[in-house]
Amino acid sequence: MTRRFQSKSRLSLMTKRSDIMKMDKALAKEERMLKVLERTIESENQKFEEFLKENERKSVEARTLSEREEKSKREKNLQMKKLAAEIGSIKSEIANFEEILIDYKRYQEFLFKISPPEWQEEQRAKAWKVKDQIQELHEADTRNSLEGKASSSERHSPSGRETREKNPTLDFDTSEDEAELYFTDPQQLLDLITELTDQSLFLIQNTARVEDVLKQLQQSIETTRREIDREEEQITLKINEAKKRLDKEKEKSSELKQQVQLVQSLSSKDEDAMLEALSEKVAEVHRSCVDDRVTNLSTLERVVGIENRVLSLLQSLEDVPQDRLDMIKKVKDSEKRSRQREEKLREQKEKQQERMKKYLERSLADSKKISGRKLMPRCFPVAQKVKVTTEDSTAAEEDIQEYLFGSEDTS
Template identity: 35%
Template sequence: MSRVPAVVPDRSTNPFHISGDVDFFLLRDQERNKAHLEREQKKTMHVHEKVTYSSKVSAKHRSLRRELQLEDEAEERKVCAETEQLRAFRDNTIWKLAITKEKRMESDNINSYVDQKRQMFLIQYALEMKRNEIQRLEMLAAKEEAKLELAEKSLEKDAALFDEFLRENDRSSVQALRAAEKETKAKIEKIFEFRDLTTQIMNIKSEISKFEDTLQHYKIYKDFLYKLSPKEWFDEQEKKRLALKKAKEVANTPKESSVPSTSGDKVPLLRRSSSGILLEEDPDSDSEELELYFTEPQQLLDVFTKLEEQNLSLIQNTQEMEETLEELSFTLKNTQNRMDREVNQLKQWITTMMMSIAKEEETAAELELKARVFYFGEYQGAQQDKLLESLNCKVLDVYRHCIGTQQDTNLGTVQMLTIIEHQLDELLESLERVPPAKIDQAEKAKEKERRMRLREEKAMLQKQLQEERLQRARARAHAEIKKKKGRKLVCRSRPPVLRTKEESEHMFMDKEKEEQLFFFT
């Protein structure tokens, strides 16, 4: 901090002035820095090293008092020393000479003397003021100490009262805790009692439900026993009940005649038993239940054995009926499948027969037309007979190959054809039962044989053609050579070859031959 220059007072106006060496602002700054350092030191101090405000104030008063006492003692010592020196100088002759010399001095020495006296007065005045201030401060310190003592006493009283309050509070808290513990214990006991009662109630309810279930079961058993009891027993019980009722009516008639009835006539009520029998009940009398027919368990066992025998017979009958029903359903399914298959086969045969009939009719019409065209007006019976005989021989040959017997050789051509057709149908039916793998294998074998046969026939034809070609070449070689004379003739273009029906018939015959070779060899 920058130092503030000292204020120099005007001595002409005020005889009392402050020395220029003393800087009050510097002292203030020093005090402030000192207080700041003390605060920083207190921050780092421990708790046991710190002091309270009251102890701090008392320590300040004591230190101030001690400093003032030390200053007073030092000043008294100085004054005593000065007085002793003055006495010594007065006694000394040298002092006298000095005094006399001073009288002879000039006015400057007088001024300096006055100044010294003035300074002495000021010092004495300052001492008096300091003493008064010290006394005032001592009085203030005494008052503050008295106040502190009163405050300490009041604090002690407050502490005692606070301790008493704490004791009372502890007593009340202990009593409250005891009361709370008692209440909690009572509450827990009540909760346990409530739980025990609830468990007892639940047990009783469960027992009641069990008893109700058993009662329902017993009622069901009772109804079942009533149903098993015979009707004769019900009739006897009805007769007994009616007899008892009549006896009661006879016994109650004199009483009813003596006492007039205030209410109207009471109509007897009817109830139907579980077995279907109507029973009368009086509205006043309690409903009396019938006694059980079964008094011993052997009776029930006998009834159960009878019912069991009946059930066994019924079960056997039902099983037999189920077996027969299954057999019938199986046979029905088989017959239905067979009939469906036969119907489909018949439908296919009908379609094939219709197609073959249509083809045969077409061929018959064509043949008839051809016969009319080519053989109109001519009748060649011998050729037709030969044709019929050849057809009969072929059919007979096929019949022998298909049937494989020499019997019934006197049959006609049509009859043999019908037998062959029936045999073909049977073979087709048996062919459907044969597994397809075997059929494929047989077809492959037949196809292989047919190809081998065709290959052999083709080889034979080629061989015949080769031989014919060789013969023609030999004939050409042995023939005479004819030289052509004249101009060479130009050949005309050949006309297109007309395809006649004979070729188609020839092709048709070739197909028939192939089919005969495939199916009948």
């Protein structure tokens, strides 16, 4: 038992020792691996530190470069601003110089226009001569260049220097020469300006006088035109009045002709009756219009008195203002219309009463049938009768009003 136990213990020790040996080997291997890892980590740390140092160095260099570039950019911007300001000042100076040049050209034109016409003609002739010379030189130059091109290909066209040597007149300054001025002394210009001012003042005074004369003429023309218009209006009014009077006279003449024809057609008995009726009518008119007293005047005297009364009334009407006449006409027209309306109503009532009376008579009368043929006369003889009717004084007044104011119905 002891031997077995010892053998077993030896075996276990052997196995344990082998296990320990294996573990030692594994530990050594692990230690070696750890050392290798430590070495690699140290190398990587060194590399990382070197990388960081390199990055720091590069960042410092980049920062310095950026600062330099910013500084250079600022300097360039400042230079650009300075150049822009200089360009603006130069442009403003150029604009000022252009304005000054325009003013000087205007002054030159003014001085050229003020100068005498003979000198102006001479300057124009000189300018035309210079232009002709320049044109001839250009034509000669173009002709020479064409001849050089037409020559053989081996011979080259002459250079500009050779052409200048051949044509020394080409160096002639084609630009405008300095403008010659007629006025060499400022006093000449002052004297001329004083003369021109005197002439302008004289012309201004003359224009003012002419304007005054024109205004007076225009006023006189307007006054004459107004007077002519007034005279034309007055003449037209007179012509219209004359036409109206002629129309009235024609109407009166036609009425008188009708009366004369009627008198001629009447017989002696009818004439006596008509004369008596006329004398009575004239007497009534005379009593109502001229004198209501009983007088032993004849009909002619009464007619003369009526005519005198009518003429006096017409003269008094001419003195009455137009507004008053218009108002009186309106009043009389309204009264006349009211009377006519009343007369129409009365006539309508009378006609209606007669019609009703006839209707009653027909209704009450016995109806009789007429047998046989109705007897008709061959012709109805014309009976010339003069009806003498007595009228009131209102009818005479109406006739006078119609004669004075006319028969215009203003509805």
